[in-house]
Amino acid sequence: MARMAVLLIRASFVPPEERVYRIILEGTISGVIIGSSENKVAKAVNEICLVCICEVLSGCDRNVGCVKDVCGLFQITRPYWVDSGRPVLANDDPNNNAAFTRCASDSFCSARAVENYTSKYRKDCNGDGVVNCFDYFAIHHFGGFGCEDNLEENFKVKLQSCLEELQESDVDYS
Secondary structure (H helix, E strand, O other), rough: OHHHHEEEEEEOOOOHHHOOEEEEEEEEEEEEOOOOOOOOOOOOOHHHHHHHHHHHHOOOOOOOOOOOOOEOOOEOOOOHHHOOOOOOOOOOHHHHHHOHHHHOHHHHHHHHHHHHHHHHOOOOOOOOOOOOOHHHHHHHHHOOOOOOOOHHHHHHHHHHHHHHHHHHHOOOOO
């Protein structure tokens, strides 16, 4: 079975206390609703972690674009994209010079790049005995060989807050 990538969309019209993250998996729409008692759908930990990485780095703003050498919701660079296996949009050519920008600017493609990259370098970066979202964030932020560096406090606080908010939504992550 092929590993599914995710498309993350933050609905900007929803009040902060009811932020909605829609996770679209292979054409099936599911959702994680935060701060609401509506039906909650459980998602895999990696998908929840992707939502939080996106939230910490860009506020999941789909219009973030590129600034200097970093692009998209996940703030990825061309070397990162290459190291992630050069994922591309349908019918795109990974050797086309603009394929990186198109992928990084697309929620689905950039999430696949992050999944590929963090899977490739997966390890316990902070030495706490488990590989969790803090490790994936460190791998994403510092690179596969530099993830033992200490995360800046503001990143830790934002990531922890996002993860706690999702856990408080009574979603079963198992």
